[in-house]
Amino acid sequence: MNVDSLFDDAGERAAAAAAPLAVRMRPRSLDEVIGQRHLTAKGAPFRRLIDADAPMSLVLWGPPGTGKSTLAYVVSQVTRRRFTELSAVTAGVKDVRAAVDAARRELGLTGRQTVLFVDEVHRFSKTQQDALLPAVENRWVSFIGATTENPSFSVVSPLLSRSLLLTLQPLDDDDIAALVKRALAEERGLGGKVEIDDDALGHLVRLAGGDGRRSLTYLEAAALGTSHIDTATLERAVDRAAVRYDRDGDQHYDVISAFIKSLRGSDVDAALHYLARMIAAGEDPRFIARRLIVHASEDVGMADPTAIQVAVAAAQAVEFIGLPEARINLAQAVIHIALAPKSNAVVKAIGAAEADVKAGLIGAVPPHLRDAHYPGARRIGHGQGYVYPHDLPEGIVSQQYAPDAVNGRAYYEPSTHGMESRFAERARLIRQILHPEQGGSRGPADEGKKTE
Numbered sequence: 001m002n003v004d005s006l007f008d009d010a011g012e013r014a015a016a017a018a019a020p021l022a023v024r025m026r027p028r029s030l031d032e033v034i035g036q037r038h039l040t041a042k043g044a045p046f047r048r049l050i051d052a053d054a055p056m057s058l059v060l061w062g063p064p065g066t067g068k069s070t071l072a073y074v075v076s077q078v079t080r081r082r083f084t085e086l087s088a089v090t091a092g093v094k095d096v097r098a099a100v101d102a103a104r105r106e107l108g109l110t111g112r113q114t115v116l117f118v119d120e121v122h123r124f125s126k127t128q129q130d131a132l133l134p135a136v137e138n139r140w141v142s143f144i145g146a147t148t149e150n151p152s153f154s155v156v157s158p159l160l161s162r163s164l165l166l167t168l169q170p171l172d173d174d175d176i177a178a179l180v181k182r183a184l185a186e187e188r189g190l191g192g193k194v195e196i197d198d199d200a201l202g203h204l205v206r207l208a209g210g211d212g213r214r215s216l217t218y219l220e221a222a223a224l225g226t227s228h229i230d231t232a233t234l235e236r237a238v239d240r241a242a243v244r245y246d247r248d249g250d251q252h253y254d255v256i257s258a259f260i261k262s263l264r265g266s267d268v269d270a271a272l273h274y275l276a277r278m279i280a281a282g283e284d285p286r287f288i289a290r291r292l293i294v295h296a297s298e299d300v301g302m303a304d305p306t307a308i309q310v311a312v313a314a315a316q317a318v319e320f321i322g323l324p325e326a327r328i329n330l331a332q333a334v335i336h337i338a339l340a341p342k343s344n345a346v347v348k349a350i351g352a353a354e355a356d357v358k359a360g361l362i363g364a365v366p367p368h369l370r371d372a373h374y375p376g377a378r379r380i381g382h383g384q385g386y387v388y389p390h391d392l393p394e395g396i397v398s399q400q401y402a403p404d405a406v407n408g409r410a411y412y413e414p415s416t417h418g419m420e421s422r423f424a425e426r427a428r429l430i431r432q433i434l435h436p437e438q439g440g441s442r443g444p445a446d447e448g449k450k451t452e
Contacts, residue, residue, distance in 0.1 A: 021220040022213045024188045025179070026070055028077055034182075034212070035175040036067055036168055046071075046166055053079050055113070057136045057143045059121070059151050059160060062168025064322055065211025068146035071168075072117040081142060082106060082114040088123035093131050100135040107140060114141050121145035122154030129156045136162050149320060170210025170284070177205055179212050180219055190219075196229040203231055206282030207238060209323065255281075260291060264299045268338035275334050279327050289315035292333050300337060301346035303418035310336045341418030349412040356406055363403025396433050408435050 027033045030040045030050060039046040049056050056075075060068040069085075076083035084099050096118075103114035116135070118124070135141045136159065143163065151160055171179070180201060183189035196204070196219075204222075208215035222229045222237035259274035278288055293315060296307040310333050317329035370382040387397040400407055410431065414424035 020217070021183060021189060022216040025183050025186070025216060027074055030074055030078065033067065033070065033074060034179050035171040036071070039071070039166055039168070045164065049164075050075060050078055055139045055142060057163040058145070059155060059163045059165050060144065060146045060168060061151050061165065062148070063170050063210065063319075064148060065208075065213040065215075066168040066170055067212060068168060069117070069119060072115060072144040072146065075142070075144065076115040076117075079113070079115075079142075082112060083117065084114055084141075085117045085119065088118055088120045088128070091118075091128075093128050096128060096131045100132075100140060103135070103141045116141040116143050118143070118145045120147065122147040122149040122151070126156055129159050133158055133162075148322070171208075171212050172210070173205050176208045176210070176212065176215050177201060180204060180215055183216055183219060190223055194223045194227055194229060196222075197231065200229050200231045200234045204234055207234075209282045209284065256291065260295060263292075263295050263334065263338050264342065266338055266342065268335055271334050271338045272331060275327075275330060279323065279330075285318045285323055285326055285330065286315070288330055289318045289333075292330070292337060296337055298347045299342055299344055300340045301343045302414060302420040302423050303343035304340040305419060307337050307340050341420075343415040343417050343420050345412060345414050345420065352409075352411045356409065361405040363405035365403060366400050368399065369401065394433070396430055398433055398436060401434070 030047060033040050038044060041047060046058075048054075060071060062068060072085075073083060075081070082103070084103065086095055086099060099116055103116060106112050106114055116132075118132070121129070132143060136143045145155065145159075145163070147154055151165060155163075180196070184194055184196065185192055200222075204215060204218055207218060218234070218238045219229075222234045224237070226233060255274055255277060259271060259278070262270035262274060275288065279285070289311070292311040293308065296311040300307040314326075314329045314333035318326045320326075321329075367381045368383060368385040385399075387399055389395050389397050402409065412427060414420045414427055416424060
């Protein structure tokens with residue numbers, strides 16, 4: 001028996017035992033992967049690639065902790081390919097070329113393919129990403145790139161066009177719970193030596209926020225020196241207080257309702273309290289960002305048109321950097337929106353227009369507005385009589401734009417709050433030009449009244 005091999009095996013076992021729980025619990029097959037069923041289910045394109053052991057080039061896009069590294073590792077295990085990992089944070093062009101050269105040698109000597117996994121590939125410069133192209137083009141490696149940012153903006157087009165883009169979703173609560181229970185039970189995890197209360201498990205799921213790696217990191221910290229994890233033990237381990245907040249129950253709806261009403265009521269301090277409460281309870285930050293975007297138009301609107309820009313920017317920040325840093329961006333949006341002048345004229349305007357459409361007030365598009373670009377359109381009157389507004393000094397033409405059924409209807413009724421007061425005056429002047437025969441225009445409330 002080779003003594004050196006015994007030492008090597010013992011060393012590998014010791015290294016495996018010392019590895020973080022999240023590493024030890026990595027799936028060894030696609031059937032062990034929790035979540036991402038749209039990718040791992042029988043018949044899915046990704047699953048077919050793996051089952052057929054086909055050459056591949058993949059870009060995995062998703063939030064942290066959703067299994068990008070795991071899927072890359074599983075591909076190498078299932079297909080028996082070499083696994084080489086580079087981090088775009090520390091690797092350069094020299095490292096990329098060295099990894100590709102090693103893969104080419106292995107392929108030439110043994111015929112064995114290499115999975116080249118580049119984590120955070122969006123951090124590579126254009127030059128670094130371009131260095132991967134020959135290897136991908138010639139299939140010297142099976143390239144898998146992972147990114148938390150939109151690949152359309154962060155991955156160069158030649159590399160993206162040669163890769164299959166797969167989008168990963170945050171794990172849901174059931175997925176996180178299943179992941180934790182597996183880690184508690186399996187020998188490579190905690191081996192059944194630690195138990196967790198139902199309340200503590202529920203709190204751990206909320207704290208994870210859809211991040212599988214985070215859930216196992218918190219579990220490992222809480223399990224140190226104990227065989228029983230309750231909520232207090234978990235809190236001490238992750239240094240975060242449990243906030244009474246049930247995302248599936250009344251507390252969820254009560255808190256988000258209070259949050260929105262505090263914003264609408266311009267109470268910036270109360271709004272910040274509810275924001276902090278939701279973040280502490282593990283609420284999905286994207287859900288919070290979506291509510292801010294809606295509120296920016298529903299309750300602020302044209303009184304401060306920059307509110308929607310701030311809300312959308314906060315949502316993008318959530319996608320780009322995630323928590324905990326993104327809480328600052330969300331707080332900035334909350335402060336801006338809470339202090340902004342308020343107007344619900346936008347939501348009332350689209351509501352009034354929708355009501356007319358549902359009531360059947362539609363009508364034909366006026367002939368002079370119809371498309372006149374295709375052959376023969378002019379012969380049937382399309383576009384005839386249309387006046388190009390830019391040809392007039394005022395830039396506004398007294399011509400009919402709306403169908404007869406709703407011509408003269410005024411859906412948008414601006415308030416005098418904030419910047420909307422300026423739009424109110426401009427809307428009034430424009431309507432006088434467009435409808436001089438009316439001396440103004442009718443609003444939705446005037447339905448049924450005869451126009452002179």
